[in-house]
Amino acid sequence: MRCYQVESFGLDHLQLAERPVPAPGPGQALVQIKAVSLNYRDLMMVQGVYNPKLKLPLIPCSDGAGVVLAVGEGVTRVQPGDRVMGIFSQTWISGPANRERSAGTLGGPHDGTLSEQRLFAAEGLVHTPAYLTDHEAATLPCTAVTAWHALVERGQLAAGETVLIQGTGGLSIAALQTARLLGARVIVTSSSDEKLARARALGASDGINYKKTPQWDKAVRELTGGVGVDHVVEVGGAGTLNQSLRAVRLGGHIAVIGVLGGASSTELSVVPVLMQNLRVNGVFVGNRDMFEALLRAYTLAGTRPVVDRVFPFAAARQAFDYLASGQHFGKIVIEIGN
Ligand SMILES: NC(=O)c1ccc[n+]([C@@H]2O[C@H](COP(=O)([O-])OP(=O)(O)OC[C@H]3O[C@@H](n4cnc5c(N)ncnc54)[C@H](OP(=O)(O)O)[C@@H]3O)[C@@H](O)[C@H]2O)c1
The missing domain is CATH 3.90.180.10 (Medium-chain alcohol dehydrogenases, catalytic domain)
Known part of the structure; x- marks a missing residue:
């Protein structure tokens, strides 16, 4: 072979x-x-x-x-x-x-x-x-299962909540699709207006170009009436985590998944994690049970x-x-x- x-x-x-x-x-x-x-x-x-x-x-x-x-x-x-x-x-x-x-x-x-x-x-x-x-x-086996694990299993995502998704790569679009499947509002960041338009076509309600709006955490707070989002799907890693900590609501959830913007930083403050009662979960893909739960949900909704x-x-x-x-x-x- x-x-x-x-x-x-x-x-x-x-x-x-x-x-x-x-x-x-x-x-x-x-x-x-x-x-x-x-x-x-x-x-x-x-x-x-x-x-x-x-x-x-x-x-x-x-x-x-x-x-x-x-x-x-x-x-x-x-x-x-x-x-x-x-x-x-x-x-x-x-x-x-x-x-x-x-x-x-x-x-x-x-x-x-x-x-x-x-x-x-x-x-x-x-x-x-x-x-x-x-x-x-x-x-499906890696990114879609990871997104499911992050939002559904660890995040306990509920209908009506708001999810911030960074970027439009494989992980992020799977997270967008799962969040929409569960009835959540989705805000997407991307380096490209054209990709943001495609994300809206998949059900994202708002898009922020992180190149044109480097202070995207402020834009996220404005879009949520000053409150912040319930969940962040964090793929930028050290390059974005500080801003994610400012974009999430008090008591909210950050799924730490990727390192696209760097793996380590000396400028990370842990204060918001405790002062804001945040749940910060590291997520590494998922198990077969999660994969099969995802497949049942995708099949019922006809998600492609x-x-x-x-x-x-x-x-x-x-x-x-x-x-x-x-x-x-x-x-x-x-x-x-x-
Ligand atoms: N923990 C786990 O189990 C797990 C599982 C799967 C993936 N991951 C990790 O998740 C990350 C994404 O993986 P992937 O396979 O989806 O990659 P991918 O398909 O290559 O996604 C790349 C996209 O991410 C966006 N991006 C890049 N840098 C960014 C930044 N600084 N801020 C926001 N968005 C940024 C860009 O989107 P735009 O072009 O729209 O700007 C880029 O096109 C990687 O770090 C990967 O290792 C982890």
Whole structure:
């Protein structure tokens, strides 16, 4: 089977390789991968930024959707012909995160999905709803599950609340869709007016261009009558957290998810966290139960994930370059055969 792998860090080292097709052992399922979606994490992983000590070679990417080709002894969860998606951490089925549950992550340290076939633990698969294409399904395992975990599980988001979402990448658009699904008001920030218009078309009520309005936290307070939002989906990290602390209401919730604007800062004040009784939750993707809850809700509402652009398998490098450029809105998909 053909796959992409990195033998040393850097996008220039993303190479096509040939590996033997593995046979499913007890409890395993062999999946023909049809589509893969890219996450910012995949880019950091290939660049060696995510974990410079990562063992190589590595097949990158955590997210994939496809069809079961064969199953090993004792497998009852899936059967050949089933359309499936892999879960992000193959060892996190239920309950809160712990060391063991968080250790089974695909696309680093374990080989990922950018491969024609992949062997999964059958328990590490969920069924693809019939109404979703493989391209759409491939967008869900990391960012959509993270957004669900952040807003629904940890945030306890309720209808009528207001959510601030930073940016319009994969995580942010999934958060927008989940927030709208649950009846929340959504305020989006973006570097682009055109992307803000697209976010409004998906149900955002307000958009703030953070390039034109660097004091976007003030604009958020104005839009909420001086009160602040109930939830912030924080993807800018050190570059945005101080402003998020000013944009959230007293007693509100900040889901700390991304580091797009930097990972550490010496200028962070913890005072608002305690004075304003804030809930600040670190969120790392989610478990299979959350994924299946998301799929039930998406299916009932007919929610379609936003696929910005699809690249052929041969153009995987260009897909990574496109992600790095930040031009996309929603998710980038790599198609692997038919
Ligand atoms: N904790 C977890 O489990 C988890 C899971 C998934 C993702 N993440 C993290 O979440 C972040 C987003 O991931 P992704 O895959 O959605 O990335 P992505 O698709 O590449 O999103 C990039 C977009 O984020 C926006 N952005 C960049 N810098 C920003 C800033 N300083 N302030 C506000 N928005 C900014 C931009 O939107 P505009 O073009 O609209 O400005 C950019 O296009 C990454 O840091 C990733 O590592 C974490």
